[in-house]
Amino acid sequence: MIHVSATPVLALRGVSKRFGAVQALTDVTLEIRAGEVVALVGDNGAGKSTLVKTISGVHPVDDGVIEWEGAPVRVTKPHDAQELGVATVYQDLALCDNLDVVANLYLGNELSTAGVLDEIAMEKRAKELLDTLSIRIPSVRIPVAALSGGQRQVVAIARALIGDPKIVILDEPTAALGVEQTAQVLDLVERLRERDLGVILISHNMADVLAVADRVAVLRLGRNNGVFDVADTSHEEIIAAITGADDNAVTRRKARTDQLKKEAGA
Template identity: 60%
Template structure:
């Protein structure tokens, strides 16, 4: 009998309302270590709200969240960070007038004897970026002098300072050129190889097919399909996104073949 490990993060029947409007209804989702799960859906499908639920910005009204198989409560962003969940939003939330080091440690500066330890922060920044990218940018130049791809790398690097196990990425390649997109996708691929579970929000089906292991589709605030990206066609996934096909599985089955072998 093959026993599969529990998902790092699981959502069971999650609902979220804003006033009388139900934005998410009975959402099921599972994210495993060492995988990239693409979260797809048209505008207004509930993707951003779901990220806010997971990151603690907008706690769920109903349902449960599990971390490594045990129920947890995520009511604030700090509780998500304490679990090991980091989020990189589409706007990156970086300060263009500050340098790379200052952006990485903004709000969590290292101090020694009451003074900022600039040497230690620069050393840690260099070590982290050398792990993530082939071309380390100028650490002391203003962030606005960097390319869009380099700024995305800095935002991801900042999210990794706390050694998270789950990384939520909101449209990480939006508005990037081909070369910069390739660099960011390579970075995400390396993070998966290091065992992180990555939830990737994207409208770019090319990125999804190139990088994701599985895809979860939301439509009108509900699950509308789970797909193994390697065996599902782009047309099948797009049909689920647009509503041309209705596919609402009761559970987000993961590696069905393995599950069948386990049950045999």
């Protein structure tokens, strides 16, 4: 059982963001603690990407406060977020296909001794990191272009851990992956939780969300529309919060199923 601390590592308090006349976020509150996975869900245009970019320093907030370990902080550029301990793995992964796994893991953070790249140290630490995360790839010297989609995703996540962050943001990490590759990535998300990291998981896939998240935060039209404990909620309740309607195909199907069960038991 992972201990989840009382004080959030990261908290957004009443955060708002505008782009000209467009109000992208309005009075949004979110808390992420060490050792928990919080899924951020919402329809297209709900504000998920904007929220992630405010946390990662791409879009400074217009109103509200970002807190880090209980104290207000200024996050006005990506470097600020990285310095605090926020690592973001975007959907495009930004891996260099022609470079091997070691070079990708240390891109921009290369280890050197007396001005010379320390390839041996980087390879050793890369292997250790992948081993501790139970990431299996044929070799750390294989070009990233030769890896499967799932392997590329876990390498991108591993790279985010090089700087020893406390919060990891994963943007649609299982999009376009097959069943087996998705399972590989979700296993890694659970291992991030076991390492006492706070994880923000952005996903459209409710099965993935319910499989690994502890809590689900719903955004609708740039506002909070509920935070649900996965242990105490249902797929239908989350869908209703996302769509803003209790009556939709998912809830109707559940109602029909419940009615059939009731009739069968009568």
